[in-house]
């Protein structure tokens with residue numbers, strides 16, 4: 001599945017290991033949340049970078065004990081209209097998660113700045129969608145809006161801050 | 168009034184070009200309809216029965232004469248010469264073409280207006296008391312908070328893809344003219360200890376297929392904390408609101424299923440989490456906005472105008488208009504004037520481009536260039552000197568805008584219904600027209616007294632029928648339009664959901680039934696009673712029987 | 719309980735302009751009398767599928783079938799009151815119009831269909 005970072009389609013060096021199969025040495029592995037408890041510690045010890053894929057209704061606070069050890073959290077977007085992931089990302093960032101945050105599923109280019117503002121670093125979409133919405137759309141979308149009113153979200157220029165600076 | 172600064176302007180302009188790009192991508196297929204729909208809806212664009220419809224926000228109902236003129240120009244240039252003012256302080260254009268919409272949005276941006284978030288599953292245009300800032304019964308002007316909320320909710324990164332639409336209403340007065348108890352969040356300005364201003368917070372109200380009166384979430388949130396508190400409510404809703412069934416996706420259902428106590432506790436918990444968030448404080452911004460809403464310099468005028476008294480004596484029609492269509496203003500010698508958009512046989516809330524220009528001129532000449540839009544689909548001139556009323560009335564009268572029926576029986580609220588709306592199950596406008604014709608007689612109208620008739624063309628209840636003294640809901644029954652009547656609804660602080668009467672009426676029978684009920688009420692009412700009072704004294708079953716009694 | 723009507727036509731809205739259109743013999747038309755009529759469920763399915771091609775081709779949006787009956791002159795008229803109002807193309811309380819009828823869309827399949835103007 002195509003991965004978008006900073007507006008560009010980039011190679012994805014993470015993989016989702018099949019349960020029961022041995023991991024390739026050094027592979028960066030995404031585990032389902034349910035497997036985290038049982039498998040993550042051993043994998044980390046074996047030198048793997050470990051990420052987790054949660055579901056839409058996972059309480060972000062449940063991940064807090066893992067923050068230091070997780071290099072990636074994947075938040076699903078089952079439909080572009082389902083915005084739960086935006087709140088999950090916001091909460092994860094405010095709880096102090098600093099690793100990579102990835103939105104995965106159906107997120108369209110026009111939601112890209114919203115996703116980035118909520119703390120997502122990367123977006124993973126389907127091949128079919130990437131065919132309709134190729135890289136230039138994402139690059140363009142990233143620059144469609146340059147200002148935001150809300151404080152505490154990134155990376156757009158904050159209007160309130162700009163106003164106060166101008167006073 | 169609030170004025171855009173360079174940042175507001177840039178934001179709205181960028182949004183217009185973004186939408187222009189989205190339309191282009193839609194036409195090439197880069198965006199399919201499923202992807203485009205939420206984007207166009209968030210820019211106010213619907214696809215209706217006959218055409219696209221563009222809904223433009225009039226934030227907290229406040230409009231300058233200049234803006235009103237531009238709305239008229241847009242109606243003439245891109246539409247069929249008129250627009251429709253809605254119960255949620257928006258204006259709808261019924262015939263725009265998709266290819267013209269970006270240009271219309273640019274024309275709106277020229278006068279500091281937009282259509283952002285007038286639809287879609289996001290935070291909608293924030294509505295307020297149409298008499299905000301001027302009402303005699305007001306504690307403080309809620310519009311600065313309205314503007315703060317408008318900005319904060321615009322393109323919100325976290326809350327733009329909610330389970331369902333989200334509506335916020337505000338009032339700063341004792342009487343509730345903003346229907347706050349039927350909003351997803353309703354806010355009422357109150358004075359806390361030591362005169363500190365804050366908000367009483369209501370949530371989970373709504374009409375539609377499951378009408379509910381909101382619950383009070385908190386007695387008092389200091390003004391400075393308000394955004395954070397709203398953010399906490401939104402976050403709980405976005406995370407937990409149902410997404411499996413769009414009819415159960417509003418916050419009212421979440422609160423109902425969770426229970427008020429649990430919901431409150433969760434909001435409080437989230438609020439506590441973000442209470443010290445350094446990103447949140449907005450007092451400074453609120454103070455900046457407040458300066459725009461400083462009361463104008465009112466002249467020191469006598470409370471009673473001699474000129475007005477004379478003109479009333481000389482002209483009974485004018486006297487009636489003053490009696491019916493003016494409201495108490497906080498400044499002596501000033502008054503609030505309601506321009507009724509409910510002429511006999513007219514379409515409730517519709518105004519032509521020419522009429523918009525007359526209203527703009529009237530505002531320039533007699534109301535400090537300001538107008539308001541009310542939930543009753545009327546236009547309000549908030550700052551009229553009593554001594555100017557006669558000249559104002561003459562001007563309105565010449566343009567056919569001086570119907571003396573504010574809050575009377577022919578001041579019917581009506582959604583567009585099947586004449587425009589793709590979701591409708593029946594027409595509503597023709598019923599409204601028939602009512603205004605049946606009860607056109609001014610003396611009779613005043614005799615009947617204040618009464619709210621509200622009509623919706625389907626269960627979505629855009630015409631607020633649940634909160635009418637008489638509510639009319641258009642449905643389909645065995646292949647024909649049928650109208651179900653509810654009685655006893657109330658949109659104000661004494662909020663009530665109307666109770667259903669018996670079987671519905673065919674289109675030809677519904678106004679007859681209402682006439683029977685009105686005559687029954689006139690016969691049975693005690694001195695000085697309003698319809699509502701008589702209804703409560705006699706009770707629902709007695710009143711509803713009068714609808715059917717056909718002897 | 720809705721009984722399937724014998725006859726159906728296909729309708730949609732024109733993507734660029736918004737007004738309602740009907741699938742006729744050579745493409746979409748604003749005149750429902752010129753609509754192609756399906757007389758069997760198979761024909762309906764075929765007609766609808768044809769409409770969906772143009773939906774996917776971004777010419778129209780919201781394709782659906784409408785039950786019709788033939789009027790005295792043999793033209794299809796919708797049966798349901800909603801569709802009766804829709805084919806009129808203006809609010810029901812407007813005086814009976816000479817329906818301001820945009821010309822037909824260009825025939826289907828000319829390769830640049832979404833540039834059609836009405």
Ligand code: SF4
Pocket residue numbers: 582583584585588589590591592623624625626627628629630
């Ligand atoms: S109440 Fe129904 S018919 Fe009326 S405008 Fe709303 S959705 Fe349309």
